[in-house]
Amino acid sequence: MAAAKNAGQSKAEAATPPAEAAHRPAPNAPQFTREEDLHAYHEMLLIRRFEEKAGQLYGMGLIGGFCHLYIGQEAVVIGMQMASVEGDQVITGYRDHGHMLACGMDPKGVMAELTGRRGGYSRGKGGSMHMFSREKQFFGGHGIVGAQVSLGTGLAFADHYRENGKVSLTYMGDGAANQGQVYESFNMAALWKLPVVYVIENNRYAMGTSVARASAQTDFSKRGLSFGIPGEQVDGMDVRTVREAATRAIEHARSGQGPYILEMQTYRYRGHSMSDPAKYRSKDEVTKMRDEHDPIEMVRKRLLELHGVPEADLKATDAKVREIVNDSAEFATNDPEPDPSELWTDILLEANA
Template sequence: MKAESFTKEQVIGFYRKMLLIRRFEEKAGQLYGMGLIGGFCHLSIGQEAVAVGTHAASKSGDAFITSYRDHGLMLACDSDPNVVMAELTGKETGCSKGKGGSMHIFDVEKKFFGGHGIVGAQVPIGTGIAFASKYKKKDNVVFTYFGDGATNQGQVYESFNMASLWNLPVVYIIENNEYAMGTSVQRSTLVTELYKRGEGFGIPGKQVDGMDFFSVYAATSEAAEHTRSGKGPILLEMKTYRYRGHSMSDPATYRSKEEVEDMKHNHDPISTLKKYIIDNKAASEEECKAIDKEIRDLVKKSEDFAKNSKEPSANELYTDVYKSVSYS
C-alpha cells in the first residue's frame, strides 16, 4: 500500500502512535534520572517508525517478540501505557506485577511476547512461536526483532537454519541502529549489509529506510505476504538510529554530536510524517500541536498511575515461579 492509499484518519493514527512512543520514552528517561525506574532502561527514541510501521503491516493474531529495547514496540501493539509505565517503575499494577521491569515486559493478549534481556535470546523463541503457529495450522506471522549487535550471536544462525529448513512463518527484523552497545557496525563486522545474513540459509533479505514510516510499512507488508503465503522466513534490515545512548548509563561518546544532530534534524521519523500530514492537508500545524498536547497528557496520566500504584508485596516474589501441572 502506497502513502496515498491510506485515509487521513489512518495516517494521523500512525503519527499519534509514534508520538506516544516518543513522549513515553522521554518521560521514562526523566523518571529513570529521578530514581523512580531502577535497573537497566533502553530507550527507542528515534526508532519509532520501525515499531509502528511493522505493526501496521500485521494482521490480527500475528505475534511480536523483541529484545530489551521494548517499550516502543509494546506501545505500538496497543498495550496500555499505564500498565507499561507501572512495570517500568516496579509496581504491582505493571504487566509483570513489577517483577520484570524495563527489560522484561509482556502483553500476551496483544500477542506481544516480550522484551528479553539476553542478547539474541528472543530470536530462537520467536522461531519457536512460528513453529507453533505452523504446527497449529494458523495463518499468522511472527515478527522477531533484534539489533545489529545481536547479528553476530550463534543462536541467531541456528534459528535461521531451523526456520528455513522447516519453512516457518517468521519475519526477522534487524533494527540496525549502527552502534550495538557502543561499537559501530563497520568496526564489528566485515559484511555490513546485514540483510544478506540469511542468504546462506536460503532466506531472502532486504534493506529498508527505517526512519521512514511508509518505507517500513511497504517492506513489511511485502515480507509478511511472502511469509504468510508459505514461502518461509524473510529478513528485513531496518536502517534506523537511536538518539540516546545504548542504555541510560551510556554517554554515547563514540559518535559525534554533529552526526546525532543531523539525524534529528534531517531524518527524524516523526517530523517526516508530520510534514507529510501537513503537506497533504490531513491536519494543520495547529492540529498537530493539539495532538502533541493530548499525547503529553496521556503520558502524564501514565506517570501518575505508576506513582500512585502500590509496591508489590514480599509474597509476590514466590508467585509465577513454577507452573502447576495436573496429570489426572
C-alpha cells in the same frame, strides 16, 4: 604487536561510515492517505513522549536497573504493525517499550512495570526488559542478547504446527545479529519454512561500536543467504517504506514460503542505555540525523503540507498524547509496590490433574 593492533584499529575507524552516509532514503516512497499518516503520527508520538517521560523518571531515581529508550526508531515498529494483522505475534530484545505500545498495551501498565509497581505487566517483578502480554500477542522483552530470536522462531514453529495462519515478527538489533543462536534459528526456520519475519533494527552502534568495526558483513539483509532466506534493506526512518516492505515480508511468510529478513536502517538518538554517554559518536551526527531524517517530523510535515491538516490539530494530538503519558507516570508513581509474597509466585507451573 601494539603497532599492528593500533594500525588495525585505525583502518577500522577510517572505514567506519558516518551514519548519514549509511542512511539511504528510498527515492520513491509509497504515499500514505491522510488517515494513515494521522495514525502513524499519533502512534509514533506516543512512543516518543512515553520514552521521554521514562528518561525523566529514570533520572529522578524512580526507575531502577537498565532502561533502553527507543527514541528515533519509532517508524520501524509502527510501520511493521500497520502491515500485520490481529493474531500476529511480536517478540523483541530489551529496547522494548515502543513495541509494547505499538501492540496496544496499556501505557499505565508499561510505566508501572518500569517503576516496579503492582499494576505493571509483570506485577513489578520484570522491569524494563521483561514484560509480556498474551492478550496483545506480545511475548517480551528479553534481556539476553539474541535470546528472543530462537524464541520467536519457536513461536513460528507453533504457528506452522497449528496451521493457524499467524506470523511471528521477531526483532533484534545489529549487535544481536552476530549471535550464534540467530543462525541456528535461521537454519531451522528455512528448513521447515516457518512463518517468521526477522526484523533487524540496525541503529548503527549496537552497545557502542560501529557496525563497520564489529561486523564483517554490514549488509544485514544478506545474513540469511546461505540458508536461502530472502532479505532487503529498508529505510527505517520512513514509516511508509517500512509498511511497504513489511507487507511483502509478512505475505511471504504467511503464504508458506518461509522466513524473510528485513534490515531496518534506523538510528537511536540516545545512548545504548540511560547509563551510556554515547561518546563514540559526535553530537553533530545525532543533530544532523534528527534534523534531516526524524521519522515523526517527516510525517508531521506531510500532514501540514500535503494533507492540509491545521497545525492546531497536530498540537491537540500532542497535548492528548502528553496527557496519556502523564497519566501513566502518575499511576506508576502512586501505585503500591508488590507485596513480598510475590517473590514466590510465577516460579512453578503446575499442570491440572
